[in-house]
Amino acid sequence: MSTPIRVEGLTKRFGSFEAVRDVSFMAASGSITALLGPSGSGKSTVLRMIAGLERPTAGRIWLGEEELTAKSVQERAVGFVFQHYALFRHMSVAENVAFGLRVRKEERASRDARVAELLDLVQMTKFARRYPDQLSGGQRQRVALARALAPRPQVLLLDEPFGALDAKVRQDLRRWLDELHRELGVTSLLVTHDQEEALELANQVVVMHEGRVEQAGSPAEVYEQPATAFVAGFVGSANVLHGWVVDGHVHLGTFRVPGADHLEEGAAAAAFVRPHDVRISREETGVRGTIERIATLGWLARLSITLPGGETLVAHVPHEELDGAAEGDEIWADLRSPKAFGIEPAPVEPPGAVASDGAIPSGAPPM
């Protein structure tokens, strides 16, 4: 029952505002594809266009071999899960799940059997007669998922499904959704601003920014080989160091990092270095800096290192590699696997700023 989804040149304008610009990607049959981006990046609009809730200004949508672009919402047979559940508040849990079958005039007996099967699947059988306002957020979202799955949709569209839940419930539901997906194998599109959620759940991540696709690839590709400066800064946390290109390197005042061969000589550039790619040493390697602060993140230590130019560098180092280093010590920092990107002459962020920090990968990015 799973089918691939393909969108091509999808564009949506609201008046003069272009919410989605020329978006194309393909979600493989039976996979989970995450549309990841900050709020306002157009990811929800893409999802709503696939569902038929918004009409695209331009572009086409396919479900397998069948083109959906001109079809009505009802004809598309997609399952949609809303951020705020959108349960029918005047119907019981069982009635909510049965709704999609009822409007299709499915027979009573098979409808009841399907409802029972789904309630069991989402572990809500004993709440069948409850009403939505008598359930917790996590329970409501499970009912919403059962309701969306009841008419056996070919694809499942999830719009920030865990966005309204607190961190603990969000983690549980994420794991549970992962298992459920393995069991059902329905092609799923997940819209989220939470990179951790996208990296953990998805087979493919489509990173969106200002209505455009920045990069589409496996979670590892997006994380290890970011295609643009935006992806490097948004997915995972990174130190952003601003400089200019000299001889295939990014010059950063008193030191330089490699990896800028693809950039034009003399151009302004930013080097992105993951906190776990910073190694510290007492030997002379890389750049000299002062440890400003050491905080512990469980098995890792987070070091804030001040560089000669005054920038702060964040490093995540296993405790055993600290080698007795303490706050105030002068050490050498080796910046490995830097990713260099050409930038506009005016820096996007102040030099030396850290895009985001905390554990890897960090939680929700700043709004």
Next chain:
Amino acid sequence: MTVVAPARERDARRGGAGLGRGVLAAIAIAYVAILLLLPLIGIVWRAFQPGMSIVGETLSRPEVRHAFLLTGIITATTIVVTTAFGLVVAWVLVRQRFWGRALVNAVVDLPFALSPVTVGLAAVLLFGTGGWFADFLAARGIQVLFALPSMMLVTIFICIPFTIRELVPVLEEFGLEEEDAARTLGASIWQTFRHVTVPNIRWALLYGIALTTARSIGEIGAVLIVSGTIAGLTETATIYIFTALEERLVARAHVVALILALTSICVLVTIEWLHRRTEEARSNA
């Protein structure tokens, strides 16, 4: 543990401001009693003063029966029209963003602001001799003024805001997502409206109908002007009260007034009772 603390807190607060609360409650009760209940008791007392026989005697009179029939017809028409158009207007006001929306929103309240007498005069201006539509209607032999059509029209006009004003906040609160969800589950526009929108606005709609009924039954100002008060022909129940009082048939007037008041009260109480019963049935589920 969280249940006990707020209760104790509430008791403490109640104790502290006991006198103030008591005075406020007394004012509220006195206000309701003097302005709402006393007149009602007065009517009951006056209606039955000449003895029970007056009720039967009044109700058996053909002009009284005709007056009630007319009020019934006007009220029923008004309910149908204001409910149907009220639903459409409220839905458009909440769901659509269009040029002139603010204007429509303001105009909907106009009947609240205008005196019914003004409404009646406006109808005379439109349909009366020399009025804008007078020639058009006369040529087709349609009698609007001093007949049922104009009485319906002014009553509908006066009752327009009730349903809309009850529906708009509920539609706004209930939002679009449930309707979107219904559509993604395969429900047609009509199924969505019937199974999702209407159940959510059901009580607001019924309260709107109750208020419309009460207002429509009680309307006199505008109807009096456009009806021409032709006895036994264009006399509604309220106009009958008015003329009966002029003819010093006080007891009959009171019997008719009492029936009108009881009808309105019954409609309101029934809806309130139904609402509560449904809520209770739900929370016991």
